[in-house]
Amino acid sequence: MHLPLLAALLLTALPAFAQELRIPPVDYPVLPAHATRAEGFVPSGWRIEQQLRGDLNGDKREDLVLVLRQQDPRNIVEHDGFGISPLDSNPRMLAIAWATPDGYSLAAQNHTLITRHEAPNLSDVFEEGAGVSIVRGTLQTTLFFFSNAGSWSTGSASYTFRWQEGAFALIGYDRSSMMRNSGQTESLSINYSTRRVRHAEGSMESDEDSVRWETLSSPQRWTLETVGDGSAFEPLASAQDR
Template identity: 75%
Template sequence: DIPPVDYPTLPATAADANGFVPRGWRIEQRLDGDLNADRRADLVLVLRQQDPRNVLEHDGMGISPLDSNPRLLAIAWARPDGTYALAAQNHQLIPRHEYPNLSDVFEDGAGGVSIVRGTLQVGLYAFSNAGSWATGSTRFTFRWQHDAFALIGYDDDSMMRNSGQTESVSINYATAKVRRASGSIETDGEQVRWEKLVSKKRWTLDSIGEGAAFNPLP
């Protein structure tokens, strides 16, 4: 069984990035960039626990040992005096690696976080070595507005490895437009159709829940 985890509460302020790292955790990814349009380089951290009890050996199919150590996403504002103030922390969006037949969502650099034109992007990779032919990636794009990291974009691309069929869904929550495309890796063209986003529901970093289970079109 996957051991339970007590997630830490990060400090409200810190002198530097290391000041946000709890004991038994490490910085897996660090980014610096302006996320609130104040022309200061804010801080984005992906923290990962380093507990050997979460690294599990097993005799079944898939990855062994399985590193189920969880991740925690942290964002901190840069302050004029050079210190940082915590803006958000979230341990749900980036799924914990709990199933040995599935890849880690950050495997081989296919997933991870990035800062693009003042937005925060979180990418999750999906690959199954048993039980499914599907592989793909999902990207969430957030912008700081109305005192929250609002989800403004969602992009999901998938492919069936046995047939080569591809599908993608791209949602712009600001314009309420949905782009769907289907095709094949064997041909250059794809069928594209546009839809209006009917639902008025909007999400933030805190309301999405687990990224792999998120339904963008309820």
């Protein structure tokens, strides 16, 4: 029997906690189109949490990748309920800028992929994960999932994007999860370029997994902008299914 999707497992207890907490809304700033250095892309009240450089568009220049996080004290929420308190719900933005002879030109900004920390029963998906990396010209973002109430599941989801056809296209998705109470494991790996999908199920008590392959039936092309919330993404769905 297949395990439910990792996001579904971890978010089952989220609504009750989210309703009890008053998480302030956020107006996300539009980043400058150009800057001479990384700090030029940082809006007032935000800071650079992670900074990377590497060639992402094949022009042999060191492009810029930033993870920005807001620093608003109003987003740090204290509560008397179960879970993390105070809860730092300050959101993050992912910014990518092309290297130019006179600095950097903004290529993309995104505030949905890295899920905002809004539920005290869930860990911060970015603090405990591998974060953002540049690997062989691709941009990879890994989110970590752990629930201290509402689910036994723990695991991670990694997104791999490549600049092509004028957008950061999702070319790979890898998810792994483990049930802490039973030791049951599940992994899913999708190559969106070849349309091949690998499913594996196993146990922490055994080195052998049950593996099956399939071909994606949907021609859906996902990009950094259309993936949406990285914790709620359904990798095998089409846009019409969502």
